[in-house]
Amino acid sequence: MNDTLRYIMTKIFLAIPILIGITLLAFGLGLIARGDPALARLTVDPDYIPTEEEVQALREEMGLTDPIFIQYGRWISGVVKGDLGESYLDDKPVLSEMLRLLPNTLLLSFMSLTLIVVLGLLGGILLVVFQDRLFDVIGRILSIFIMSVPGFCLAYFMIWVFAQKLKLLPTSGTEPMTAFIMPCLALALSSACLVARLLRSSILGELVQDYALTARAKGLRKSQLVFRHTLRNALTPSVTHIANVFGGFLGGSMITESIFSIPGIGTYALTAINNRDYTAIQGYVLFTGFAFVLVCLLSDLICSYLNPQIRLGRRV
Numbered sequence: 001m002n003d004t005l006r007y008i009m010t011k012i013f014l015a016i017p018i019l020i021g022i023t024l025l026a027f028g029l030g031l032i033a034r035g036d037p038a039l040a041r042l043t044v045d046p047d048y049i050p051t052e053e054e055v056q057a058l059r060e061e062m063g064l065t066d067p068i069f070i071q072y073g074r075w076i077s078g079v080v081k082g083d084l085g086e087s088y089l090d091d092k093p094v095l096s097e098m099l100r101l102l103p104n105t106l107l108l109s110f111m112s113l114t115l116i117v118v119l120g121l122l123g124g125i126l127l128v129v130f131q132d133r134l135f136d137v138i139g140r141i142l143s144i145f146i147m148s149v150p151g152f153c154l155a156y157f158m159i160w161v162f163a164q165k166l167k168l169l170p171t172s173g174t175e176p177m178t179a180f181i182m183p184c185l186a187l188a189l190s191s192a193c194l195v196a197r198l199l200r201s202s203i204l205g206e207l208v209q210d211y212a213l214t215a216r217a218k219g220l221r222k223s224q225l226v227f228r229h230t231l232r233n234a235l236t237p238s239v240t241h242i243a244n245v246f247g248g249f250l251g252g253s254m255i256t257e258s259i260f261s262i263p264g265i266g267t268y269a270l271t272a273i274n275n276r277d278y279t280a281i282q283g284y285v286l287f288t289g290f291a292f293v294l295v296c297l298l299s300d301l302i303c304s305y306l307n308p309q310i311r312l313g314r315r316v
Helices: 003-032 037-042 052-062 068-080 094-129 134-148 151-165 177-207 210-217 222-234 236-250 254-259 265-274 278-306
Strands: none
Touching: 003 068, 003 278, 037 052, 094 134, 094 177, 094 222, 094 236, 094 254, 094 265, 094 278, 134 177, 151 177, 151 254, 177 210, 177 222, 177 236, 177 254, 210 222, 222 236, 236 278, 254 265, 265 278
């Protein structure tokens, strides 16, 4: 077995207990959350007051009176079959509702990811090329300012400027496609600035290594040295951060989707939390946890490709 395959198998093996832990966490949320799921289901209509006998009968029907390990076994067997349960609010299958809303979240996530990659990597490279010059100084100051502004403040500011004052962009929904511009900027700008700063720091660290100093002594220009030699080695921290951010995007950005009225996974989870829809919350936690683990696994594989020392178990 070569080093690459061994590294991949090790990462997959280590991900298994994490995934099991996520299922335990998602199931446990339904147990420790305040309130009674049976009572919550019967009181969807606020004008209806169920009797204790009705509540107890529904508890038994839902299997809430069974031992915890039996409840978990029944729930996880449903998960394996693709059954995440039904919402307490409308009795709709949780999985089908999440799959219905997932395309909007995926579109928002991938558009934001593209902005982060383009702006972050390009910005980081330019900051290095123009190190300690006016562009570098202004760029670093501006990046710190953007990173310090909460995303929801940036979102409301863009709505005020581009929607209310300039009337260029819609403020909500998913149609037309220009409706995604402001949400993507609100999600991506802060992370893009952090990626640019991470990449700048990493490249500058590589430029003082022996191989870079040797190449520079042979007359290689700084821009050539960055693109040909140091960029690949310096990408690892930025790739890791981008993967973490993207994993969060896939779980739905509750605040951003709520502000711009985007029907996605985030708004679905927010509605479930507000209405104590425990089945929907469990499905959301399970989905986001699995998505985050898979994205991090992919990030590790990309980093090992960029820097073979990682899969060889050496310090970098």
